[in-house]
Amino acid sequence: MFNAKYxxxxxxxxxxxxxxxxxxxxxxxxxxxxxxxxxxxxxxxxGEERSQCIEPREWMAANHMExxxxxxxxxxxxxxxxxTATDGKKWETSLQNTCMACHSNKTEFCDKxxxxxxxxxxCWDCHVIPQGNNNEF
Amino acid sequence: xxSSRRYxxxxxxxxxxxxxxxxxxTKAAGAEYEAYPEGLKAxxxxxxxxTRRFQNPESMRPIIEACHKAHNVPTIPGPKEVKWIWDDxxxxxxxxxxxxxxPRGIEERRFFLMCNHCTNPSCVRVCPAGxxxxxxxxxxxxxxxxxxxxxxxxxxxxxxxxxxxxxDPRPFIKELNAAYPTRMRGVVxxxxxxxxxxxxxxxxxxxxxxxxxxxFGDLNDPDSVVxxxxxxNFSIRRKPSLGTDPGVYYII
Ligand code: SF4
Ligand code: SF4
Numbered sequence: 001m002f003n004a005k006y007x008x009x010x011x012x013x014x015x016x017x018x019x020x021x022x023x024x025x026x027x028x029x030x031x032x033x034x035x036x037x038x039x040x041x042x043x044x045x046x047g048e049e050r051s052q053c054i055e056p057r058e059w060m061a062a063n064h065m066e067x068x069x070x071x072x073x074x075x076x077x078x079x080x081x082x083x084t085a086t087d088g089k090k091w092e093t094s095l096q097n098t099c100m101a102c103h104s105n106k107t108e109f110c111d112k113x114x115x116x117x118x119x120x121x122x123c124w125d126c127h128v129i130p131q132g133n134n135n136e137f
Numbered sequence: 138x139x140s141s142r143r144y145x146x147x148x149x150x151x152x153x154x155x156x157x158x159x160x161x162x163t164k165a166a167g168a169e170y171e172a173y174p175e176g177l178k179a180x181x182x183x184x185x186x187x188t189r190r191f192q193n194p195e196s197m198r199p200i201i202e203a204c205h206k207a208h209n210v211p212t213i214p215g216p217k218e219v220k221w222i223w224d225d226x227x228x229x230x231x232x233x234x235x236x237x238x239x240p241r242g243i244e245e246r247r248f249f250l251m252c253n254h255c256t257n258p259s260c261v262r263v264c265p266a267g268x269x270x271x272x273x274x275x276x277x278x279x280x281x282x283x284x285x286x287x288x289x290x291x292x293x294x295x296x297x298x299x300x301x302x303x304x305d306p307r308p309f310i311k312e313l314n315a316a317y318p319t320r321m322r323g324v325v326x327x328x329x330x331x332x333x334x335x336x337x338x339x340x341x342x343x344x345x346x347x348x349x350x351x352x353f354g355d356l357n358d359p360d361s362v363v364x365x366x367x368x369x370n371f372s373i374r375r376k377p378s379l380g381t382d383p384g385v386y387y388i389i
Contacts (some may be wrong), residue, residue, distance in 0.1 A: 045166050079273045080170035125321035
């Protein structure tokens, strides 16, 4: 390669500077893992007290947005409002009446992670936040 | 040159595969969707309003309130009004009726107006976003997530059934029903024939609040309450000449 001894170090320096915000943050002592507040009490669904999330926790953390979109489409377009989870349990496909029945503390659950990841979903422009935990609507 | 090109193609195709596999992996294995078994089903939902039972406008208020409360419909005075069900005079409701000399009883009567859930809905034909569509039993629904607020549907609907949210509706909702969503600024809304209640085996909120003066059922089933009521009484519909085939019948 022409002028490799300048170009390659140049690329390395550029890549380092470009990604600086990420690794400076990761190495800094102030860096911490996001801790969300998990529901404390079981809630009754389909006549049964439940304290487990519909799918495993890691899967939910990574995929809840896609699941919600699937729920929306199956409820609104196909009139199917019951979701049978991987473990065979049935749930109503509703952000407001299923998810947020347990995760009623939006500030300490939804917002914590969304803020840390700098995403700004507009779910709650329409879906009502359970009252009593938040000072919002 | 050739070999590095081959290498590039190999890597590119492998990474495409990996991406596709990763995307497929986000589906929860074994998850399935079904409808509520108690849900009410029909080939063609229709509503029959016995207008003789609503001789004074006061008797109509509780029904409008039942709907608006259940669905978090805001009360906004003036031209930015949002409404799912309302009432008006014969002249306004049945604008193409030629007679200027109506009997007094009809002249003074008020008529419930709402979305007709037309068989040929002009609103659905014009929506560029696929946000409004016909679903189970001929219901015309809106997916607010999809609505881009162009208001084509409002221009297309010959009945003025649709309202636009010019502003955040929440400050105008007196009593919030925490089990139902609100809408947001910039989307269109209207009566849904209570799809969410039908799917759980319940009759629409207005029907329940009407003491039998509003009937609801399957127009394709000759034994249904709506067919029986239509067989025994003279009824009219709004602007039938337009060919939308409205699903709301008025017994006069
Ligand atoms: S009444 Fe208007 S909004 Fe309702 S289905 Fe007919 S055209 Fe669409
Ligand atoms: S306002 Fe919304 S529902 Fe109406 S035509 Fe436009 S995108 Fe469709």
